[in-house]
Amino acid sequence: MPIPQPAPTPFADKSFWLSSAPYTPNAPLAGDLTVDVAVLGGGYTGLATAYFLKKAEPSLRVALLESEVIGFGASGRNGGFSMTLFGLTLSVTASLFGKEKARQAHHYMEQAVELVETLVREHQLECDYERPGFLRVATAPLYVKRIHEEVELAQRLGLEGIEWIDAETTRREVNSPLYLGAWREPRCGLVNPAKLAWEFKRLILSLGVQVFEHTPGTAIERRAGGLLIHTPQGTVTAGKLALATNAYSHLIPMLRRKQVPAFTHIVLTEPLRPEHFAEMGWRARQGIEDARNLVHYYRLTRDNRLLMGGRDVSLTVGGDMDRDENPDTFAKLEADVRQLFPVLRDIRFTHRWGGPVSVPLQMIPALGYLGDERVAYSLGCMGHGVSLTHLNGWTLADLLLEKKSERTQAFFVNRRVIPWPPEPLRLLASLGILGYMHAEDAVYDRGMHVPDGA
Numbered sequence: 258m259p260i261p262q263p264a265p266t267p268f269a270d271k272s273f274w275l276s277s278a279p280y281t282p283n284a285p286l287a288g289d290l291t292v293d294v295a296v297l298g299g300g301y302t303g304l305a306t307a308y309f310l311k312k313a314e315p316s317l318r319v320a321l322l323e324s325e326v327i328g329f330g331a332s333g334r335n336g337g338f339s340m341t342l343f344g345l346t347l348s349v350t351a352s353l354f355g356k357e358k359a360r361q362a363h364h365y366m367e368q369a370v371e372l373v374e375t376l377v378r379e380h381q382l383e384c385d386y387e388r389p390g391f392l393r394v395a396t397a398p399l400y401v402k403r404i405h406e407e408v409e410l411a412q413r414l415g416l417e418g419i420e421w422i423d424a425e426t427t428r429r430e431v432n433s434p435l436y437l438g439a440w441r442e443p444r445c446g447l448v449n450p451a452k453l454a455w456e457f458k459r460l461i462l463s464l465g466v467q468v469f470e471h472t473p474g475t476a477i478e479r480r481a482g483g484l485l486i487h488t489p490q491g492t493v494t495a496g497k498l499a500l501a502t503n504a505y506s507h508l509i510p511m512l513r514r515k516q517v518p519a520f521t522h523i524v525l526t527e528p529l530r531p532e533h534f535a536e537m538g539w540r541a542r543q544g545i546e547d548a549r550n551l552v553h554y555y556r557l558t559r560d561n562r563l564l565m566g567g568r569d570v571s572l573t574v575g576g577d578m579d580r581d582e583n584p585d586t587f588a589k590l591e592a593d594v595r596q597l598f599p600v601l602r603d604i605r606f607t608h609r610w611g612g613p614v615s616v617p618l619q620m621i622p623a624l625g626y627l628g629d630e631r632v633a634y635s636l637g638c639m640g641h642g643v644s645l646t647h648l649n650g651w652t653l654a655d656l657l658l659e660k661k662s663e664r665t666q667a668f669f670v671n672r673r674v675i676p677w678p679p680e681p682l683r684l685l686a687s688l689g690i691l692g693y694m695h696a697e698d699a700v701y702d703r704g705m706h707v708p709d710g711a
């Protein structure tokens with residue numbers, strides 16, 4: 258069955274990151290190729306899968322096909338937080354799947370954060386990596402209660418390194434009049450996401466992986482001897498196939514109902530000046546999120562711009578993947594930056610963009626075999642996949658090599674995924690869930706103390 262394909266898109270204006278370094282894509286596939294494993298999708302998942310396949314079996318012939326350019330999807334557009342959050346929140350995971358599975362998921366994420374740092378250091382991936390830690394800030398009294406409960410749950414589960422800090426301590430770290438306390442966790446790195454993806458491409462090329470860009474998989478056929486993947490100018494015959502297409506997975510007939518895409522949006526300021534930091538503090542440069550259902554996430558870039566994303570998401574219908582721009586969300590995010598940090602009231606915003614995250618109905622990642630052991634997939638990283646996808650790549654490699662490991666035993670691997678309903682019910686269900694999240698956020702936000710003039 259054919260996979261619908263949009264025309265190739267210029268990539269540099271898709272995010273600040275994708276324009277932050279020169280990049281030359283590899284040539285498309287032209288002709289017919291035979292490999293042991295084909296990987297579809299050139300984001301972190303596909304790149305990491307190819308890497309771990311070659312690490313495990315250097316003689317394996319591996320080809321990676323990317324529709325556009327490496328990092329074109331979420332991997333080149335995200336906030337760059339390499340963090341431990343799995344699914345929506347720790348307590349939602351615990352209430353849906355039980356405390357033991359929530360603990361297991363958190364440990365998987367801890368390993369994922371360490372893995373990214375190890376790979377960056379070991380292979381000297383030039384991606385502006387830093388590890389400033391993380392704050393989940395309470396911006397209204399009900400969020401104080403919510404975060405307190407989350408921290409208590411983390412501690413009851415024996416998760417290490419997570420603590421509650423009060424308003425005064427929080428504001429000593431980062432000074433916003435809205436802060437009433439925070440979850441503090443040292444295990445969080447920040448990256449330039451596109452540079453990380455492109456450096457990872459350099460790494461896998463050095464291991465002998467063949468990378469083809471502007472090469473969409475347009476159809477997949479299962480045959481007796483393996484898989485036949487069609488592309489516009491050639492075919493790939495592969496013994497095995499990894500589908501690393503995350504938020505684009507509904508376009509692949511075999512994965513159609515396992516996830517839906519939702520677009521999250523980001524605004525970016527001009528570089529902040531010393532007088533701003535004199536007021537805001539933020540000397541340790543932590544990555545910050547709040548505790549709304551539709552979180553705000555914000556951080557500093559290497560050149561001290563403030564990046565803020567989140568607050569709302571844009572939904573799509575059917576195969577539409579054209580929701581990068583949302584002027585209403587951009588305007589609200591800009592107002593939110595000024596409200597959080599009144600010293601930035603005159604700051605200029607230089608970049609605005611968006612990108613797709615993958616949302617399964619149960620809001621946790623899903624990976625596993627598809628049909629038989631020849632095809633493995635990964636999707637559903639929600640808005641928190643920078644670290645997760647790297648470890649998922651290792652898990653996918655294990656699955657394709659038919660190796661049992663601690664990773665392949667994780668509860669969300671090879672788990673039955675509850676399908677989204679077909680359109681128009683899919684859109685109605687998405688609107689219902691989003692409406693509920695907004696309504697609850699509005700209730701929680703109500704107690705927010707907004708200082709005069711902010």
Ligand SMILES: Cc1cc2nc3c(=O)[nH]c(=O)nc-3n(C[C@H](O)[C@H](O)[C@H](O)COP(=O)(O)OP(=O)(O)OC[C@H]3O[C@@H](n4cnc5c(N)ncnc54)[C@H](O)[C@@H]3O)c2cc1C
Nearest residue numbers: 298300301302324330331332335336338474612641642643
């Ligand atoms: C705006 C934004 C902010 C985010 N912020 C954070 C954050 O701060 N921290 C965090 O942890 N996570 C964040 N995320 C989520 C994170 O970026 C993703 O979970 C992660 O990058 C997913 O990686 P991936 O490789 O699975 O998917 P992607 O990076 O989306 O890669 C999938 C690739 O598959 C390609 N493709 C699709 N169909 C085909 C086909 N038929 N043939 C060939 N190729 C195909 C696409 O072009 C795409 O490049 C954010 C996401 C967005 C959009």
